[in-house]
Amino acid sequence: MAEADAPTVATGLTPATPGGGVAPSPAGAPAVEGEKVMSLVDHLSELRWRIFKALIAVAIGTAIGFFFVTQLIAILSRPLGDRPLYFTSPGEAFFIQLKLSIVVGIILAMPVILFQLWRFISPGLTPEERRLARPWVPVALLFFAIGVAVAWVVLPYAMGFLLGFETPNLQALITADNYFGFIGTMFLAFGLTMEFPIILVLLSKVGIITSARLRSSRRYVILGIAIFAAIVTPGGDIISPVVLGLVMYALYELSIVLVRVGGR
Numbered sequence: 210m211a212e213a214d215a216p217t218v219a220t221g222l223t224p225a226t227p228g229g230g231v232a233p234s235p236a237g238a239p240a241v242e243g244e245k246v247m248s249l250v251d252h253l254s255e256l257r258w259r260i261f262k263a264l265i266a267v268a269i270g271t272a273i274g275f276f277f278v279t280q281l282i283a284i285l286s287r288p289l290g291d292r293p294l295y296f297t298s299p300g301e302a303f304f305i306q307l308k309l310s311i312v313v314g315i316i317l318a319m320p321v322i323l324f325q326l327w328r329f330i331s332p333g334l335t336p337e338e339r340r341l342a343r344p345w346v347p348v349a350l351l352f353f354a355i356g357v358a359v360a361w362v363v364l365p366y367a368m369g370f371l372l373g374f375e376t377p378n379l380q381a382l383i384t385a386d387n388y389f390g391f392i393g394t395m396f397l398a399f400g401l402t403m404e405f406p407i408i409l410v411l412l413s414k415v416g417i418i419t420s421a422r423l424r425s426s427r428r429y430v431i432l433g434i435a436i437f438a439a440i441v442t443p444g445g446d447i448i449s450p451v452v453l454g455l456v457m458y459a460l461y462e463l464s465i466v467l468v469r470v471g472g473r
Contacts (some may be wrong), residue, residue, distance in 0.1 A: 259325040267311070273312025278306045283386075285392060288365040295384040305385050312393065318423040321349055341414045345407050356403030359456060360396045367395070367449045395449060401455055404424065409464040420469035423461070423472035434458055 286294060295462075296302045327346055331339055334435070375381055413416045413418075438454035 256329060259329045263318065263322045263325045266321035267314045269314070270317030271310045271314030273317060274310035277308065277313075278310050281309060285309075285389065288368045289383065289388070292381070292383060294383055294388055296385050309389060315468060319353075319372060319414070323347075323350060342411065345411065349404055349407055352403040352407060353400040356400035356456075357396045359403075359452070360392075360399035361401075363390060363449060363452050364395065370448050395442065399453060399456070402453060402459070404462040405457060405460045406467060409461075410467050413468040416470070420465050423465045423468060428460075429459065430461055433462070 217316065282294075296305065323346055327343075333458070334342065372381055413420075416420065432453050434457045435450075438450040442449035442453055
């Protein structure tokens with residue numbers, strides 16, 4: 210009488226071959242749980258190391274910015290003319306200088322930040338995706354700088370418009386915190402807006418949008434641009450949202466041309 214088969218015990222291990230090796234897992238079989246954990250740990254360790262390098266670059270840039278913060282405040286205050294800036298608490302002046310220094314540090318460290326970001330995400334891309342995305346990394350930095358430059362040109366006109374509502378009985382008392390918060394938001398809005406065509410071109414490269422679709426959506430985009438420009442520009446003046454809206458629309462038309470030239 211044949212012996213009954215021994216019960217099979219699920220061990221989660223890959224069976225061994227007669228030669229002592231490990232047999233390959235069947236197609237479609239899930240990976241071993243330990244491998245998943247190690248893969249995730251390695252991935253997080255790489256992310257932590259990239260962030261650490263970026264923070265070191267920001268710290269160095271912040272130290273440089275703090276050294277020149279007095280000159281920076283003088284430059285950023287030029288649109289106010291002879292008007293002084295005030296602070297309302299004993300420690301506010303120090304923290305304003307520190308925040309400005311950190312902003313300078315981030316700007317100076319932006320090439321390192323973008324490089325570390327690229328080194329982190331590029332292994333997950335296909336060779337074709339890396340080839341398409343690589344040239345746009347430095348272009349994104351250049352476009353952001355152009356957006357900040359446009360905001361700097363617009364700033365005196367925006368301040369002149371807003372301060373033009375002063376009356377003998379209604380005088381402006383501008384605090385440094387509010388003023389630098391105002392121009393920081395404005396610079397950020399214009400800088401990020403300049404990334405608009407890069408995003409559209411990259412979406413066209415992966416087949417999500419086409420130039421024909423962009424042209425057919427023009428009326429809705431114009432409405433969205435008007436709403437977006439009115440929301441993100443600070444201060445309530447009419448000049449900033451108008452200039453930002455015109456810049457965004459010009460970039461949209463440029464994106465259509467670039468997408469069409471790219472064969473989409």
